[in-house]
Amino acid sequence: MKFAICNEVFKDWNDIERTIAYVKEVGYEGLEIAPFTLAQYVTDISGATRRQIVRCAEEAGLDIAGIHWVFVGPEGVYLTHPDKAVREFTAQYLNELVRFCGDIGGKVLVFGSPKQRNVMRDVTYNQAFDYAREVFESALPRCQEYGVTICMEQLTHLETNFCQTVEETVELIEAINHPNFQLLLDTKAMAFQAEDRPTLIRKYAKYLRHYHANDDNLEGPGFGEVDFGPIFEALRDIQYTGYLSVEVFKFDPGPEAIATRSLEYMRRFV
Numbered sequence: 001m002k003f004a005i006c007n008e009v010f011k012d013w014n015d016i017e018r019t020i021a022y023v024k025e026v027g028y029e030g031l032e033i034a035p036f037t038l039a040q041y042v043t044d045i046s047g048a049t050r051r052q053i054v055r056c057a058e059e060a061g062l063d064i065a066g067i068h069w070v071f072v073g074p075e076g077v078y079l080t081h082p083d084k085a086v087r088e089f090t091a092q093y094l095n096e097l098v099r100f101c102g103d104i105g106g107k108v109l110v111f112g113s114p115k116q117r118n119v120m121r122d123v124t125y126n127q128a129f130d131y132a133r134e135v136f137e138s139a140l141p142r143c144q145e146y147g148v149t150i151c152m153e154q155l156t157h158l159e160t161n162f163c164q165t166v167e168e169t170v171e172l173i174e175a176i177n178h179p180n181f182q183l184l185l186d187t188k189a190m191a192f193q194a195e196d197r198p199t200l201i202r203k204y205a206k207y208l209r210h211y212h213a214n215d216d217n218l219e220g221p222g223f224g225e226v227d228f229g230p231i232f233e234a235l236r237d238i239q240y241t242g243y244l245s246v247e248v249f250k251f252d253p254g255p256e257a258i259a260t261r262s263l264e265y266m267r268r269f270v
Contacts, residue, residue, distance in 0.1 A: 004030030004065040004245040010255045011037045020056045030065035036073035050103045066108030067101045071116040079117040080128035091138040102146025108210045112153040114160035143180035151184035151210045183207035198234035205238035218249040222265025232269035
């Protein structure tokens with residue numbers, strides 16, 4: 001298992017080079033990048049910026065684990081929209097996200113984006129399922145080209161009405177049935193599942209490619225009540241070799257405290 005952290009923790013620094021250097025200094029092996037921290041549209045992230053990320057990461061000896069929060073920022077993208085023109089634009093944009101991920105050396109594209117996947121009024125869940133499948137399948141050839149895996153994230157009923165459970169998320173993964181479309185599990189997002197987190201990790205081990213580490217209180221691991229001991233035990237049992245990437249939604253402790261305390265806590269279980 002390897003440890004990464006999501007870069008929006010450091011977004012107020014407005015300095016990707018400083019972020020990369022600090023994350024490596026703290027002891028992380030990877031950085032996960034949210035495109036919206038660099039530009040509203042991923043297509044506006046210049047080639048020079050992409051090359052800078054690669055150069056800085058190589059000099060620091062840090063992996064770019066991948067990208068996430070991919071539909072935050074741009075207008076007009078919607079995974080399950082009934083309008084074919086909207087879905088076509090969304091598919092084109094998803095392809096550009098895959099390209100960006102590959103350009104900076106990332107291997108996983110985390111798809112959460114709850115608002116842009118919600119099932120709209122007068123659209124059935126099955127219709128939304130087919131729309132989502134259509135959009136994702138359009139990006140798979142580029143995923144293969146760039147060596148990027150799209151990781152579909154289960155989110156709670158408080159966030160979305162599409163793929164609310166791990167079971168529903170895996171149904172979509174099985175329908176698409178492609179090695180470059182797999183599963184992300186998130187500590188917070190599993191809070192409302194009927195089965196506990198270790199059970200879900202073991203049950204869906206064959207699909208798991210990325211893991212987001214946080215707490216039910218929306219802060220980092222070790223900042224709340226979630227015991228990561230059984231989670232690490234389950235990940236060891238399935239011989240998970242991917243990243244545990246710290247993703248938080250409350251930034252009050254500050255980037256340094258979030259980064260250092262989260263890593264110190266997780267290292268207890270290694």
